[in-house]
Amino acid sequence: EDQVTQSPEALRLQEGESSSLNCSYTVSGLRGLFWYRQDPGKGPEFLFTLYSAGEEKEKERLKATLTKKESFLHITAPKPEDSATYLCAVQGTNAGKSTFGDGTTLTVKP
Amino acid sequence: DGGITQSPKYLFRKEGQNVTLSCEQNLNHDAMYWYRQDPGQGLRLIYYSQIVNDFQKGDIAEGYSVSREKKESFPLTVTSAQKNPTAFYLCASEHLYGYTFGSGTRLTVV
DSSP states (O other), X not given: OOEEEEEOSEEEEETTOOEEEEEEEEOSSEEEEEEEEEOTTSOOEEEEEEOSTXXXXXXXXXXXXXXXXXXXXXXXXXXXXXXXXXXXXXXXTTOSSOEEOOOEEEEEEO | OOXXXXXXXXXXXXXXXXXXXXXXXXXXXXXXXXXXXXXTOOEEEEEEEEETTXXXXXXXXXXXXXXXXXXXXXXXXXXXTOSOOOEEEEEEEEOSSSEEEOOOEEXXXX
């Protein structure tokens, strides 16, 4: 059974204070690891897909990296508008569905 | 604009009542999914469908039912057998790189 564990549950940063969110996973054959952003009361918004260890993707202040056991979402010089819950998900090669972690809620204070 | 439309945004259910949540997409995606999200938790899979007229149970299918008569539509019925239906329900469709989500339906038992 695929499993995803995200840490920390909550993270509070000052504006400009860089940090990382962790996503540890177990899956039998990785088809893809996904990062989503979710604002309160809204559906998740797709950010990145990573397919193999060593891969990296970037978007504005966000950078996602992948190893064989975990993924990191690095946030560089965050702004208050980066405040949201960040969800990680994995899909195995034999699964027709994604398994989600519980998310990390990021709060960036001005 | 292509996307997923969920309706209604808010829904109130009385004890013993069945209710149906609507999910429509105009993205021409084959696979569609229903997830449930409880406060402070990640997404748990209820049902999914990879093609028309076919669907599979997810991890928490008890008390729910679905149909997939058209590619564009994947309605979810919350039956009276679901004893704790109060939650945020999210519908998604799958594209090449991940999921596109709707804006969700918040269901409350009154």
